[in-house]
Amino acid sequence: MNIASLEDESVQARLIQQILSEAGHQCTIYSAGREMLAALSRGNDYDLLLLDWEVPDLSGLDVLRWVRANLGHALPVMMLTSRTLEEELVTGLQAGADDYMIKPIRKGELVARVHALLRRNKPVPAVEAPFACGAYEIDPAAEAIRLGGHKVELAPKEYELALLLFRNPGRLFSRDVLSNSVWNREIPATSRTLDTHLSNIRRKLQLRPEHGVRLNSSYALGYRLELVDADSTPASEQ
Template sequence: MMETILLVEDEQPIRQMLGFALSRAGYRTLEAGDARQAQISLSETHPDLILMDWMLPDATGIELIRHIKRDSFNSDIPVIMLTAKSSEDDKITGLNSGADDYVSKPFSPKELIARIQAVLRRNTSRQTEDEVLTAQNLRLDKGSHRVTIDGNSLELGPTEFRLLNFMMENPNRVYSRGTLLDHVWGRNTYVEERTVDVHILRLRKSLAPWQYDKLIQTVRGVGYRFSPNE
């Protein structure tokens, strides 16, 4: 499967150059010109790695990395910082923010590709069986963001994946819509509680062909519960 890299860089010529180099190396690329675009992209997909420029129009790369690492559903994504800042203190700041590697501009595309490969290898080696959740023949792999039933892949959106992930991690407990919003969407996200119902419905539709929709139970007047043995 082709690995996906999110490239967060405000200078279009650099994005184009890096996009071309990454494509030639066999990677699929997503592009974001600022922090807001990057956050939108991360709400829609789960890349295998992020290349992050330090200086962005609406935030610093440092701030964005810290935000990503606080997000339990994206904190596993490795980040390589790209920047013209090359002092020792800058490198320490970048690495302490949560970056997995630090590459100073100007750099060779070949060197960057080698660093990407090294970071991805390290990240893969950190993945363990603890990252796989199961309920009967339903299997959720947090490392690859893949959900299968009897070996058949389910096409879930990022929100449905996060919702199923949270419920499988916390089985047999009833959660209100407000609590699910806090844990799955985040405390600083302002959406209506009925949004939860919409995504529960979508998730159930994805599980229904195997009759696994019954694992997600509605508790009238309270919220929802995941019952793995139902």
């Protein structure tokens, strides 16, 4: 895949490029926001953008806003930032970021998040083969999710929500993205519909570390199904 990274710090830029190259991707580095915008304006075609928040002349956040205003929402964008305040991360997500990663950069996490975002743009096959996620067996053709060989009974929207999460482990979903993907509309923040469905699938599917997954949630940031090593999970977390 062809990835563009906005990063002005040379050591970090080389690290990102090396990690992505080793993962089989082509990575073009831009050291300034206006340089990246010029390339995008010329029609340079990328499958994913990685944007450092703080770069010379035009911030990654400004680049993100330009991308969403001019190129739409089809192009996946992940923010790489040293900022950890929740309100700042919310600002990035509200501006249109699909995900974020807090520095320092960790190779395994970067590759996993990049692959999760790239999968989003791949069309789902007409007949999708069964796949596994943690201890779960997911069979999209049969609309079935099994745990320990037994089918878990889910309501239709619960199944759609669970399927979306299982297809994208590690990806952060905002409330708006989840509601639009499953209900084809935005669900008001005052509604408990999404929260109720998430609570139901967490309970019915037993989304716990001993089954290889953890559903992390933040009302402000969103929701992420994470793969975990059940064998290395402390007993207090199980």
